[in-house]
Structures are given as C-alpha cells and as structure tokens.
Amino acid sequence: MEFELRSLLVFRHLAGCGSFSETAKHWGISQPAVSLTISKLESAIGLVLFERSPTGAKLTADGHAFMPRADEVCQCYAGLIDGLRTWNRRETKEVLLACDGTSIGRTLIADLAAGRVPNLSTKVVTCDLQDRWGAALETNRFDLALSGRFLRAGLDSNIQEAVLLRERGITVAWNPTFHSFDTHQFSFPEILKSTVLLPSVKVVAGFYEFFLRWCHEAYGTQPAHTMAFDTEEAAASACKAGLGVMLAPGDLIPRLGDEARHYESVRTFEFLLPQAFTYGIYCRAEEASKDVLATAAAISSHLARRGLLAR
Template identity: 30%
Template sequence: MGLPPGTPELRVLDLLVSVAETGSLGRAAGRHRISQPAASMKISALERQLRLVLLERGPTGSRLTPAGAAVVDWARPVLDAARALVSGVAALHADQEGQLRVAASMTIADHRVPGWLITLHDRAPDVRVALRVGNSSQVADMVRRREADLGFVEGPHAPHGLRSRAIGADELVVVVAPSHPWAVRRLPLPLRSLAATPLILREQGSGTRDALGEFLREAGEFASPAAELGSTTAIKSALTTGDAPAVLSRLAVSAELDDGRLINVPLEGLGPLRRTFRAVWLSDTPPAGPATTLLDLVLHA
C-alpha cells in the first residue's frame, strides 16, 4: 500500500516541529541552516498542501494555530520513527563494515585519541578505526559531510548544526622561549599586554585560536598576529627564536615546560584559561554501534 496523496515531506514537518520547539520561525530557520524567508515559504507550501493554517503571522513573530499544534503532535512520532530508521541503517553499516570513522582536532588526536582507541580495542577488537585529523572547523565539516561518524573538537562553543557533548577541558598557557624578556618577569602579565602583543597563532578555524580570541576580547582590541602556522609543532619550533610569544595547550607543551625549553608566563588576575573538548555528531544520525561504544568510554574515561 502506497502513501496517501498529499503526504508531507519529512523535512518540512521537522521545520514545523522546530518552530514549536524554538518558539520562533527565525530560530527554527537558523536550526535548519536556511534563511527565514525560505523557512516561511516552506511552511506556506505545507499549509497549501494540507489546506490548513498552521502559523499565525504577526508583527511580533509567528505562533502555531490549534491546527498547527495538532499537526506537530502527529508529526513528532513520525520524525522519531524516521530518525530511528536512519540510526538503525547506520548501525547496520557499522556492524557490517566493522569500521568507525573518527575525526579529531590536532590536540585531541595527539593527546587523547590514542588512549581512547587502546581502550576501544580492548572492548571491541574487531572494530577498524579510520582517524582523520584537522583543526576544529575542519573536523566539524567532516562530520557535516558524513565523512566521519564521530568528531572531537575544542573551542569556546559547540559547532553550529551539530549535536555535542562536553568530554573534558584543557588549559591554555602563555609560553615563551627562555631568551624572551617575559621569561624573567617577576609579576604576572596583564591581559591587556598579552592582547597588545603580536603572537604566533594557529590558523583560522583552530579551536585554540577561537578560545584565545574569546579571552582576548575582554581586553578590547588585540594585535595582529606575528605569524599564523598550521600546527602546534610548527609554533613550538618558531618559539625557539625568542621573538614572539604564543598561547598553546598545556597538554601540547608539558614536556617543553618540564625541561625548560619553554617558559610559562602567568597572567594577572586570571585563573586558568580553559577551553572545552567536545564530541560532535550529526543531529539526524545519532552515534550507533562502535561510535556509541567510543562515546561511552570517552565520557567515562
């Protein structure tokens, strides 16, 4: 038996449910990464298809009509069933292929993923893991393009359009070569002095750079970078010249701090500069199979 004529598309039903959940057509459009006019057109087309008025539109916004609320109630179990179908198919693929595609930012890939994968191998020795590494922005894009089942990113905010769970935190530290004038400072460095100094930075899209930008905005304007480099290793190498400071993950510079190759410069009046590590995945494809196993062990590590 085929579907009845006039059966709505799932995506426009999902948009209508988002209006109900967010209380705003504009916020629902943002959740679905479309413009508000495009969202309004889709809802209008659904109203014509169903021959019902679903939203009351006014100068202060839009709200569901009683008919719209009823359609939302009927749509929710349909959408839940569709998500379960997608999740189930993804789990079947994972079981059949025995492969888990993971993407991770450089800091997490270097200092957290190896331990996680050892534990995963103990729990699920038949799972083959394919790991891709990039900056946090690149990792989020891999997940959005369905090139990775699960991603791990760092930074002040969760990536737009993805589900996420916080999985820990990291500390950023100001570091200089022993020959840099800040290496012998007797007093902590004011944040405004850090903001006014050209720093060696990671490239745009790096979680380290995004988190640092959030902290430096408290001091107002901040200086243009002394250099922009694509990896922490490259920055550590550039620091040896002693010409410019950098702000890096303590995880990434712990060995250099321990043996004196780099010096940590404390900041005035601030506790540790922390940024969050997050696991991310597509909203319509929840982690399943090996991805669920990995996420569970990461959350309980």
C-alpha cells in the same frame, strides 16, 4: 539541455563567496576554468546567472531564481554520497574519527595506531579535523570528532557533546631566552607588541576569533603580527625557536609534557573566563549506531586512564 553536475557545485560556491579565485582554489582548478564552467552552464540553461566585475561576481535576478533548484540538486547529491560513505563504514564496521591538533588528539592517534586503546569493537580510522568540522560531522564526512572549543563555538543543536575536560582562562607562554616578560607583574598588552602564536580552528574552535575581538574591544589595538598553527606541537616549536609568544586556552603547560621546561608562562583571565575551554568528543545528535557510540565511550575511557584529562 545538458550540463555536468559539477557545474552546479561550482555555481553554488561562486554564488556564496563571489570570488572566481577563491572558487578556483576550493575546487583545485584554474580561474579561467571556473569562468568556462559558469559560461557553459549559462549557455545550457539559457540564463545569465552572474554579473561579472573586476571585484568578483554577484547573482543576477535569474541567478537568485535558479539558486534554490541548484541547491536542492547539490544537497541531494551530497546526501547520496555521504549516505553511501556511511553505509560502507557500517558494513565494514569502521568508525571514522577526526582528531584535533592538541597533544591529546595526537596522543590518541598514536595509541590507536599502536593498538593501545582497549574495548574497541570496531576499526577506528583517523583523519585530521576540518575547519568546519561541525558541518562535516552533520553530513557524515566522519562519525566522531575529538576537539576543543572556546566559549560556545562549535555548539549546534544537531551535534551532541560528551565533555571530557573543562579549564579556566588562557595560558601565555614564551621562551625566556628571547623574551623577558615579568611573570609576577605580567601585563597582557605587552605581548601584543610581539608575534602572537595562536591555535587554529583545527586545534580549538573559536579561540582565534575571540582573541582578535578581545584585543580590539579591551585594548583598542591588534597584535603586531599573528601566526596560526594546526597543532599545538607546531606552535610550541615556533615558540621554542623564539618566533613569538604562544597563547592557548585553558592550562596549556601540562599538555606540553616534557617540553614545558623550555618555557615560562602565566595563567590569565581565569576569573573572567571560568571554564571557557571545553574539550570533548562529538557525534551527530541523532546518532543511532551502537558502534559509533561504543567507540566514543572507549576513547573517553582510554584518555581518562592515560591521565590526559586529569587536571
């Protein structure tokens, strides 16, 4: 009995999503290649693992029975790879930092590249924040995450958080050349007739989902159209060009810096959502590396000195 380890990874993903096309996209291969991989795995182990249909695939009884073994192997493999990655970073005194798409995160990346962050005893390597950054942090994909979260999104017992900033409510901003909302008698449902520009999970966890649920439960409707952006700069550029109305948690305008002059804005729901937006730096709950913890402290101090956390 011989099969490639990757076939187990493909099997596990297909079992989770039930979609050949989504699995193909995730692994960067064609849909026929996914089907062939599963067929070869089934032939090797002598079991039919999936019931195929035009709408996708679901596990057979044998597939359910096989899943725990496959999952165990995949987890061991992932643990080995992640462990080697972590060991290599420790040996080279590197700390891998995932930064979000806020202006704070973008500024920190620039400061690190220019050597403007003092008191660092390690080499900090930056990368973009992933959609499921909590899981990626837990499995050692990176050592630290700098991110915003809305309400309780992103919180996990396996992750510890150092809060850098908390803010109230939501900011609504627009270019007055293209929109004429009244800042003194602002009506939130009015913006739902426009395209709404929202931060993705790579900017702030939980906000996009909260906004859509809020619209449904509070107003019984959804916005005419939404666009998600992976950086606040990209959302601000789209808003400046008149493509829609920008929403963001907390006090967005100071984060826009000089660009703020192009927009009118209102702060709303401050009473209903006190301290709903939290900005922090995250690491694993059981993190024992002095290099990682010292790097987190140095970054926090630098952001405070730069005035990026003062509101």
